Amino acid sequence: MKFTGTNVLVTGASRGIGAEIAKGLAAMGLKVWVNFRSGEAEANAVKADIEAAGGKAEVIGFDVSDEEAFVSAIKSIVECDGELSYLVNNAGITKDGLAMRMKSEQFMDVINANLKSTFIGCRESLKVMRKKRFGSVVNIASIVGETGNAGQTNYAASKGGTIAMTKSFAIEAAASGIRYNTITPGFIATEMTEVLKDEVKDAFTAKIPMGRFGKPSEVADAVAFLLSDHSSYITGETLKVNGGMYM
Numbered sequence: 001m002k003f004t005g006t007n008v009l010v011t012g013a014s015r016g017i018g019a020e021i022a023k024g025l026a027a028m029g030l031k032v033w034v035n036f037r038s039g040e041a042e043a044n045a046v047k048a049d050i051e052a053a054g055g056k057a058e059v060i061g062f063d064v065s066d067e068e069a070f071v072s073a074i075k076s077i078v079e080c081d082g083e084l085s086y087l088v089n090n091a092g093i094t095k096d097g098l099a100m101r102m103k104s105e106q107f108m109d110v111i112n113a114n115l116k117s118t119f120i121g122c123r124e125s126l127k128v129m130r131k132k133r134f135g136s137v138v139n140i141a142s143i144v145g146e147t148g149n150a151g152q153t154n155y156a157a158s159k160g161g162t163i164a165m166t167k168s169f170a171i172e173a174a175a176s177g178i179r180y181n182t183i184t185p186g187f188i189a190t191e192m193t194e195v196l197k198d199e200v201k202d203a204f205t206a207k208i209p210m211g212r213f214g215k216p217s218e219v220a221d222a223v224a225f226l227l228s229d230h231s232s233y234i235t236g237e238t239l240k241v242n243g244g245m246y247m
Contacts, residue, residue, distance in 0.1 A: 001225065001228040001230060003085075003086075005135065006081070007030060007084065008086035008088065009086070009087050010088040011088065011089055011091035013088075014035075014036035014039035016190040017090060017188060017216045018090040018091070020219065020220045023050055024221065025227070026055030028228075031056040031057065031058070031081065032056070033077055034050075035061070035064070036061050037062070040059070046059075060076070067120050070117065071120070074128060086137070086138075087135075088139075089121045093113045094155050106154060107157075110157075111158050115157075115158040133178075138180075140182075141182050141184045142159040143185065143186045145158075145159025159184070166180050166181065167180075170235040179232075179234065181226045181231070182237070183240075183241055184242065186208065186241065186245045186246070187214065188214045188216055189215060208244065210243035212243065214241060214243055
């Protein structure tokens with residue numbers, strides 16, 4: 001992949017899909033800022049893996065739902081590197097429950113952690129990137145933001161909002177040479193899905209035309225494409241990485 005920029009911030013990069021995205025982008029020559037909220041040891045392990053493979057990485061800890069912390073982190077990156085070329089808003093949480101029993105706090109906790117944090121990242125990256133009239137942002141949403149899902153009203157709202165919000169940022173930022181796109185992963189084999197019972201995995205797999213869960217690296221490759229120069233005329237789009245489960 002070809003990249004004009006030099007560095008990238010990946011939120012929620014201490015494990016799972018975020019860690020794979022960080023490692024993949026580092027392998028392609030970018031300096032990666034590995035964000036974590038509570039998994040400092042895991043984030044340092046990701047950094048060590050990247051450096052062992054010959055890449056460049058720094059660890060930066062902050063809670064993405066804390067606006068002041070997010071703004072300060074981006075400022076620190078720019079002070080260190082002189083720019084922020086790319087951003088991947090990947091961090092997020094779930095607090096599942098049936099809608100009729102869901103507390104407003106339970107709903108808003110997920111909205112703040114997933115949607116508000118992505119807004120902050122998109123806004124602050126636009127402020128920084130427009131100075132050089134270059135940059136690319138990828139927001140990680142979910143197939144649930146497109147289809148809905150029982151027990152995930154809050155999560156679906158946060159991810160559906162991310163899709164719509166990304167399009168709006170793409171429109172506003174296009175004249176400044178900055179692109180905003182979304183990826184909606186389906187069922188991906190991570191630590192979260194490993195704990196599922198075999199019969200549950202089989203039931204989900206039966207709904208996937210390609211007949212398997214996705215690999216984190218397949219999401220990471222899609223992220224790399226949307227950040228890279230190879231997608232220079234693509235903005236405001238939603239790329240589905242779901243094995244055909246939702247088309």
